[in-house]
Amino acid sequence: MSKKLVAYFSASGITKAVAERLAKAADADLFEIKPTVPYTSADLDWTNKKSRSSVEMSDQNSRPEIAEQLSNMEDYDTVFIGFPIWWYVAPTIINTFLESYNLSGKTIIPFATSGGSSMGKTVEVLKSLCPTANWKKGKMLNRVSDAELKKWVDDIL
Numbered sequence: 411m412s413k414k415l416v417a418y419f420s421a422s423g424i425t426k427a428v429a430e431r432l433a434k435a436a437d438a439d440l441f442e443i444k445p446t447v448p449y450t451s452a453d454l455d456w457t458n459k460k461s462r463s464s465v466e467m468s469d470q471n472s473r474p475e476i477a478e479q480l481s482n483m484e485d486y487d488t489v490f491i492g493f494p495i496w497w498y499v500a501p502t503i504i505n506t507f508l509e510s511y512n513l514s515g516k517t518i519i520p521f522a523t524s525g526g527s528s529m530g531k532t533v534e535v536l537k538s539l540c541p542t543a544n545w546k547k548g549k550m551l552n553r554v555s556d557a558e559l560k561k562w563v564d565d566i567l
């Protein structure tokens with residue numbers, strides 16, 4: 411049987427809550443992508459050009475360090491990857507995550523939460539970092555009901 415993983419980064423808990431529901435709906439394991447240095451609320455201040463998130467998101471080469479590695483990525487053939495939208499794309503810690511494992515041939519399904527933005531070019535950017543994976547269309551999961559979540563999971567798996 412194919413094994414599934416929901417890996418997510420969440421700075422303020424919104425993506426975390428939906429990731430937990432998704433893991434249940436998809437019968438998947440759950441892994442939190444935790445930064446070695448947690449983001450403070452000052453770090454997340456998008457109105458300040460000098461805040462940590464602004465500096466990271468304006469540098470395509472930024473790769474914030476992840477605190478813990480997953481030891482058994484080879485066990486999974488489907489990996490949901492969740493994150494908040496930052497500046498219309500995925501936070502650069504997601505780039506760190508994608509570059510930390512051999513995801514070649516695995517099915518990758520992105521999902522995100524936001525204050526209203528859609529996925530935009532997010533998946534294209536992520537795909538370019540990991541072109542040998544089998545990327546599915548990304549899905550915004552803002553205020554998704556359990557029934558909608560279940561239907562999406564059933565359709566995509």
Ligand SMILES: Cc1cc2nc3c(=O)[nH]c(=O)nc-3n(C[C@H](O)[C@H](O)[C@H](O)COP(=O)(O)O)c2cc1C
Nearest residue numbers: 420421422423424425494496497498524525526527
């Ligand atoms: C640095 C930063 C940049 C953001 N950029 C966007 C954006 O471009 N579009 C948007 O709709 N929301 C944006 N948001 C809002 C988050 O995407 C939204 O609050 C998300 O649900 C937070 O998820 P989390 O609690 O899992 O971190 C941004 C938030 C932060 C902290």
